Structures are given as structure tokens and as C-alpha cells.
Amino acid sequence: MDLACTEEEEDFRAGLRAWLAKVLPALPPKPAATDWPGRRAYDTAWQRMLYDAGYAGLHWPVAAGGRGATPTQHLIFLEETERAGAPYVGANFVGLLHAGPTIAAEGTAAQRARWLPPILRGEEIWCQGFSEPDAGSDLAALRTRAVRDGDDYVVTGSKIWTSHAEVADWCELLVRTDPAAPRHRGISWLAMPMDAPGVTVRPLRTLAGSAEFAEVFLDEVRIPAAHRVGAEHDGWRVTMVTLSFERGTAFVGEVVACRRVLAGLARAARANGRWDDAVLRRRLGRLNAEFAALWRLTQWNVSAAQRSGGVPGAGGSVFKLRYSHARQELYDAAAEVLGGDALDADHPWVADRLSALSYTIAAGTSQIQRNIVAERILGLPKGR
Amino acid sequence: MDFQLTDDQAALRDGARDLLTGRFGPERLRAAVGAPVPDRGLWRELAAAGFLAVRLPEAAGGVGLGLPEAVLVCEEAGRALLPGPLVAGQLLAGAVDGVATGERLAALCDGAADPVLCEFPDACAEVVVLDRGAPGRAAGAYRCAPGAVTRAPFASVDPLTPLARLTGYPRTAPLPALDVPRLYREAALLTAAEQLGSAARTVEAAVAYARQRTQFGAPIGSFQAVKHLCAGMLVRAELARAAVYAAAVTGDALDIAGAKLLADEAAVRNARDCLQVHGGMGFTWEAEVHLHLKRAWLRAERWCRAREAEERLADALAG
Numbered sequence: 001m002d003l004a005c006t007e008e009e010e011d012f013r014a015g016l017r018a019w020l021a022k023v024l025p026a027l028p029p030k031p032a033a034t035d036w037p038g039r040r041a042y043d044t045a046w047q048r049m050l051y052d053a054g055y056a057g058l059h060w061p062v063a064a065g066g067r068g069a070t071p072t073q074h075l076i077f078l079e080e081t082e083r084a085g086a087p088y089v090g091a092n093f094v095g096l097l098h099a100g101p102t103i104a105a106e107g108t109a110a111q112r113a114r115w116l117p118p119i120l121r122g123e124e125i126w127c128q129g130f131s132e133p134d135a136g137s138d139l140a141a142l143r144t145r146a147v148r149d150g151d152d153y154v155v156t157g158s159k160i161w162t163s164h165a166e167v168a169d170w171c172e173l174l175v176r177t178d179p180a181a182p183r184h185r186g187i188s189w190l191a192m193p194m195d196a197p198g199v200t201v202r203p204l205r206t207l208a209g210s211a212e213f214a215e216v217f218l219d220e221v222r223i224p225a226a227h228r229v230g231a232e233h234d235g236w237r238v239t240m241v242t243l244s245f246e247r248g249t250a251f252v253g254e255v256v257a258c259r260r261v262l263a264g265l266a267r268a269a270r271a272n273g274r275w276d277d278a279v280l281r282r283r284l285g286r287l288n289a290e291f292a293a294l295w296r297l298t299q300w301n302v303s304a305a306q307r308s309g310g311v312p313g314a315g316g317s318v319f320k321l322r323y324s325h326a327r328q329e330l331y332d333a334a335a336e337v338l339g340g341d342a343l344d345a346d347h348p349w350v351a352d353r354l355s356a357l358s359y360t361i362a363a364g365t366s367q368i369q370r371n372i373v374a375e376r377i378l379g380l381p382k383g384r
Numbered sequence: 385m386d387f388q389l390t391d392d393q394a395a396l397r398d399g400a401r402d403l404l405t406g407r408f409g410p411e412r413l414r415a416a417v418g419a420p421v422p423d424r425g426l427w428r429e430l431a432a433a434g435f436l437a438v439r440l441p442e443a444a445g446g447v448g449l450g451l452p453e454a455v456l457v458c459e460e461a462g463r464a465l466l467p468g469p470l471v472a473g474q475l476l477a478g479a480v481d482g483v484a485t486g487e488r489l490a491a492l493c494d495g496a497a498d499p500v501l502c503e504f505p506d507a508c509a510e511v512v513v514l515d516r517g518a519p520g521r522a523a524g525a526y527r528c529a530p531g532a533v534t535r536a537p538f539a540s541v542d543p544l545t546p547l548a549r550l551t552g553y554p555r556t557a558p559l560p561a562l563d564v565p566r567l568y569r570e571a572a573l574l575t576a577a578e579q580l581g582s583a584a585r586t587v588e589a590a591v592a593y594a595r596q597r598t599q600f601g602a603p604i605g606s607f608q609a610v611k612h613l614c615a616g617m618l619v620r621a622e623l624a625r626a627a628v629y630a631a632a633v634t635g636d637a638l639d640i641a642g643a644k645l646l647a648d649e650a651a652v653r654n655a656r657d658c659l660q661v662h663g664g665m666g667f668t669w670e671a672e673v674h675l676h677l678k679r680a681w682l683r684a685e686r687w688c689r690a691r692e693a694e695e696r697l698a699d700a701l702a703g
């Protein structure tokens with residue numbers, strides 16, 4: 001068991017720190033949460049800076065235009081960027097963490113050449129069109145139909161909860177190509193341009209007040225068959241290959257951020273006198289242990305992935321279950337520290353308290369994660 | 385960074401597990417519950433295998449390994465519900481004659497606890513008290529002459545760990561070589577490691593029972609309410625594992641406080657959930673579950689209890 005970084009890893013960290021110290025002060029101010037074009041511009045500009053500095057697609061394979069970094073280097077990257085207060089992956093999330101890796105793993109050479117470089121350079125934004133009104137946790141129940149017509153598929157149906165749909169250029173879309181086949185066998189993975197005729201995006205307002213996600217209606221949208229990644233009807237497998245990436249690495253940097261917030265809570269509580277409340281103090285102490293351990297669990301999972309050649313294991317579900325809960329606890333504690341100010345919707349901790357509510361739902365609900373842990377790790381029998 | 389067991393560490397863990405499975409199986413466990421005196425033969429055998437002298441330098445007849453290895457041994461002991469003052473033995477090996485070889489048993493008592501409890505009072509020839517100091521009184525570890533210790537009976541909740549309340553423990557012989565804060569820290573860490581072993585074991589026991597017990601024509605493990613209990617147990621155990629192992633690597637006081645806190649939670653709550661999964665069987669004396677729960681309660685009370693850990697961890701925030 002070794003927590004120390006190798007010399008090579010420390011060099012990487014030092015180089016990254018130096019670069020961050022140089023570029024971050026010159027960054028423009030963050031746009032408002034409701035300024036979607038502004039947010040897109042901000043997120044893509046940051047991605048471009050990463051690209052120019054050689055940090056884009058760090059964890060992607062070299063053949064896909066990535067840097068082929070080890071999981072540990074990727075972890076250092078997430079740790080240091082978060083620590084330095086660098087921008088978060090933002091609208092580049094789906095491109096970098098799911099659609100991109102899927103194309104890298106399953107796409108043809110031509111597909112990789114077409115779609116991957118613009119993701120790395122911050123030129124194109126992707127969104128994820130998986131969930132449907134009647135297919136959420138039970139994703140394989142999806143009904144959006146794709147009918148082959150010459151060199152195209154004609155796609156009709158609707159998607160929901162599509163994050164960043166308003167600003168996306170492309171959508172990784174799961175569609176049903178064979179309605180007669182068993183549910184998991186008749187699905188295909190398509191790359192859909194969001195400006196294709198027949199695509200209508202209707203923003204949905206979240207409980208936090210902003211429009212983070214949208215409904216996407218598809219009315220006879222023509223998508224070239226060449227935009228299908230993987231074999232026809234094989235989209236379920238194509239998707240699952242990379243879904244664990246999302247759970248494995250998506251929240252790593254956030255743990256660092258949570259520890260910063262926790263220190264802020266302690267400072268605020270000392271300043272406003274609530275620190276004298278032993279119940280609150282002990283609660284913050286426990287959260288300190290919690291987030292420290294979540295960071296250690298991350299290092300544990302990353303080391304396991306490194307040993308297995310980069311494949312994130314089921315450890316991602318264990319992590320997500322605990323982290324999503326801990327994040328909600330953190331902001332509940334923040335409310336306790338804030339007292340009456342916890343009702344001030346403009347307070348950043350209050351906004352984060354609201355958004356934390358999505359963590360036990362998005363990317364597989366906690367109930368679904370428990371099913372996964374129980375069935376795939378513990379080997380309990382499938383329910384009926 | 386390679387935060388996983390090395391091959392040697394994995395071999396050590398497997399060896400400890402095999403030894404305990406072979407020498408301390410279900411029958412022996414049952415016998416120990418009926419007569420909770422440490423099995424001196426077994427103790428010497430474990431000592432010969434290096435269970436006590438894990439960290440003693442090779443020149444002094446020890447195995448010469450570090451805190452992570454000591455943690456792995458304690459984890460396995462916790463898993464097996466091994467009775468006996470193992471943590472005290474590991475910490476006092478080399479400092480008190482005969483402990484490393486298993487010839488003599490020593491008890492390590494926290495002088496700041498209330499009451500001051502002593503494990504295996506009849507079997508321990510040596511009582512070492514950790515005085516953490518107070519204003520006007522320096523911290524120090526003391527050995528009490530066995531004849532001078534007075535004690536009151538104490539009905540231990542854990543059938544595998546007899547306890548006595550120390551009423552008089554004169555400081556006959558100071559042990560100046562022992563670093564008290566460090567001893568306290570390491571006692572907490574090794575105890576946390578035992579908790580981790582117990583927490584991991586109760587997940588396995590619950591899962592095994594859930595697969596085999598049938599109700600409504602199906603294994604109870606196919607019911608989601610049961611499944612989710614088991615999943616929650618694994619999450620607790622794995623988080624505690626990361627915390628305990630990391631604390632073993634860093635040896636840092638705060639890391640250890642956090643590890644103890646999470647390992648206590650994992651051991652106690654997992655034993656409770658394991659009991660629930662076992663239904664009426666879980667409420668029996670015969671099933672192993674209550675032994676895990678009671679021992680977990682006992683360990684949670686010793687060496688850095690939740691209140692102390694939380695206060696220290698809070699204190700460290702934005703100091």
C-alpha cells in the first residue's frame with residue numbers, strides 16, 4: 001500500500017500546478033448560471049486552453065488523440081485543477097466522459113477522426129439522449145424508433161432530462177432499431193446533430209430554478225446510418241462499455257471541492273457562534289472523516305483500475321452511493337450553520353444544497369446503484 | 385501511487401486468514417464463548433506465526449514489518465472474532481517481557497477512560513496503564529505490579545472478552561520508552577482494523593444467509609429490502625477499509641481518528657443489519673451475529689470513541 005506519488009507523477013503535478021498558476025488569473029469571470037451561451041463559451045474556451053497545453057483527453061487512449069495518462073495522473077489532474085479553483089468540465093461532460101470514450105472504444109477510424117478532435121479542442125459539445133419519459137431507471141424500455149430508409153435512419157420519439165441539450169451540437173442517442181428483438185438486443189447508438197430538422201428542444205426548469213436539462217422531441221429526424229457507432233442493434237453493449245467511466249471518475253474532483261466547502265462551514269460557524277453547539281460541531285467532524293475517507297476510497301479505486309489496465313471496476317457504484325449521500329449531508333449541515341440565511345436562495349451554499357438533491361437520482365439512482373452492488377458485487381439473486 | 389495491497393501484504397493476509405480458519409474454527413469459537421479464557425496454546429502458536437511481533441525489529445526477534453501489516457493481522461483477527469488481548473500484545477511486544485512470544489499476556493488500559501477497564505483480568509500477568517496526562521501531571525505509561533492491582537467485577541457485555549474495573553492501579557514501574565500519544569493512536573488504529581474485519585465478515589455472513597434462506601418461495605436475498613441492506617453494508621465496510629488502510633500508511637493522528645470513527649460505524653451498523661437479515665435466528669445466542677455486535681460495541685468504546693474522534697476532526701477544520 002503506497003500513497004506516495006512516483007517522481008514522474010510528482011513532476012506531472014508540478015508542471016500542472018505551474019501552468020494553472022499562470023493561466024487561471026487571466027481567466028474571464030464565470031458567467032451566470034442562467035447565461036447558457038455564456039456558459040458554453042466559457043467551458044469550451046477552457047477546454048481549448050487545456051488542449052493547447054497538452055492536458056485535453058488526459059485519460060483517453062493515445063490512438064484516440066488522448067494523452068494515455070495513467071489513472072493516477074488523471075486523478076492528480078482532477079485534484080489539482082479543483083484545488084486551484086479551475087473551471088469544472090461543465091458542458092464538456094458528456095463529450096469527455098461518455099460519448100468520446102464510447103466513440104474511442106467502439107467507433108471506426110473515420111468516426112474517431114470526425115468526432116474526437118473537436119471534443120478535445122472544445123469545439124463541439126455533446127449531450128446524452130438516453131432517458132425517456134417511460135424509460136428512466138429501466139433504460140432498456142426506451143421506445144424512440146429508428147427506421148432504416150436508404151442510407152439514413154428516420155428517428156421519431158422523445159428524450160427527457162437531457163442535460164445541456166440547449167447548447168449541444170451533438171447528441172449520443174439510444175434508439176430502438178428492432179422492436180421485435182428482446183429489449184436489450186434491438187437498440188442502436190447514433191450520433192445526432194442537434195440542428196437536424198425535426199429536433200425540438202424544450203428546456204425544463206429544475207427545482208434549483210435554472211434550466212439544466214430539457215426535453216428533446218424527435219419528429220422524423222434523418223440521421224445518416226454512417227453515424228451509428230457499433231453494429232446495428234448492438235447499442236446496449238456499446239453504451240455499457242463506457243457507462244462505468246461516468247460513475248468512476250465524474251465526481252472525483254468534487255470530493256476535493258466538498259472538503260473546501262466543509263472548511264468554509266467550520267469558519268462560518270466559528271464566526272457566527274454556532275460552533276458552540278456540540279451537535280453541529282460533531283456533525284462537521286464526522287463529515288471531515290467522511291470526505292477524507294471518500295478521497296482515500298477514490299485513491300483505492302484508481303489504484304485498482306491502474307492495476308487492471310485502466311478499467312474502472314464496480315467500485316464506482318460503492319463510491320457514488322456514499323458520495324451522493326455525503327454531499328447532501330454536507331449541505332444540510334451548511335443550512336444548520338447558516339440558520340435563517342439557509343432560506344436565502346441567492347446564497348451559494350443554498351444553491352448547491354438544491355443541486356445536491358439530484359445526486360442520488362442522476363446517473364443511476366441510489367436504489368439502482370444498490371441493486372448493482374447487491375447483484376454484481378455481492379452476487380445476490382436478481383429480483384423478480 | 386499504488387494504494388492496494390502488495391503481493392507480500394496479500395500473502396500475509398491470506399496466511400493469517402488460513403491460520404485462523406484452521407486453528408480457530410466454529411467449534412473453537414463456541415468453546416471460547418462458553419469459557420472465555422484465552423487458549424494459551426493457540427496464543428503461543430499465533431505468536432510463533434508473528435501475530436504479536438509483527439512490528440518488532442528482526443534483530444529483536446520480531447518480523448520487522450510496519451503498521452499496515454499489523455493492521456492486516458488485526459483485521460483478520462477481527463473477522464475471526466479471535467479472543468485475547470491482541471492489540472495490547474502487538475503494542476507491548478518488546479516492551480514487556482514474554483509478550484512477543486505469547487508466554488505472557490498483557491493488558492493495556494486507558495487511564496483516562498471511566499471506568500478504567502481491563503481485558504482478560506485473570507489471564508493477564510501484566511497490566512499497563514496509559515496515563516494521557518493532565519495539567520500538572522506528565523503523560524506516561526506505567527506497569528503495575530500484578531499483586532498491587534485491585535479491581536471490581538464487571539459483567540462484560542461481550543461473552544468473548546471478560547472485563548474488570550480497575551479500582552487501584554499503582555504506578556509501580558514507569559515505562560519511559562513508550563510514547564503515550566503514539567501508543568494511544570496505534571491502539572485506536574489497530575482496534576479500527578479489528579472493527580473493519582468484523583464489518584467485512586458480517587457482510588459475508590448476511591449475504592451467505594440471504595442466498596440460502598428461502599421465504600415466499602424465493603431466496604430472501606432476491607427481495608430488494610434485504611438486498612439493499614446488504615449493499616449498504618458493503619459500502620460501509622469498503623469506506624472504512626479505505627480509511628483504515630490509508631491511516632495505516634500515514635500514521636497520522638487525524639487520519640486515525642477518522643478511520644476509527646468510520647470503522648466503528650461499519651462494525652456496529654453492519655452487525656445490526658446482519659442480525660436483521662438473519663431474522664429470529666439472528667436473535668439467538670447460538671448464531672455468531674451477536675458476538676460481532678457485542679465486540680463491536682466494546683471496541684467502539686475503547687481508544688478514541690466517537691465523541692472524541694468527532695471533536696478532534698471538527699477542531700482540525702479551519703483551525
Ligand SMILES: Cc1cc2nc3c(=O)[nH]c(=O)nc-3n(C[C@H](O)[C@H](O)[C@H](O)COP(=O)(O)OP(=O)(O)OC[C@H]3O[C@@H](n4cnc5c(N)ncnc54)[C@H](O)[C@@H]3O)c2cc1C
Nearest residue numbers: 128129130131136137161162163358361362363364365367
Ligand atoms: C440533474 C439530472 C440530469 C440528468 N441528465 C441526463 C442526461 O443528460 N441524459 C439522460 O439520458 N438522462 C439524464 N438524467 C436522467 C436520469 O438518468 C434519470 O432521472 C434516472 O435514471 C432515473 O430515471 P427516472 O427519472 O425515470 O426515475 P424512475 O426510474 O421512474 O425512478 C423513480 C423512483 O423509483 C425508483 N426505482 C425505479 N426502478 C427501481 C428498481 N428496479 N428498484 C428500486 N427502485 C426503483 C428509483 O430509484 C426512484 O426513486 C438526468 C437526471 C437528473 C436528475
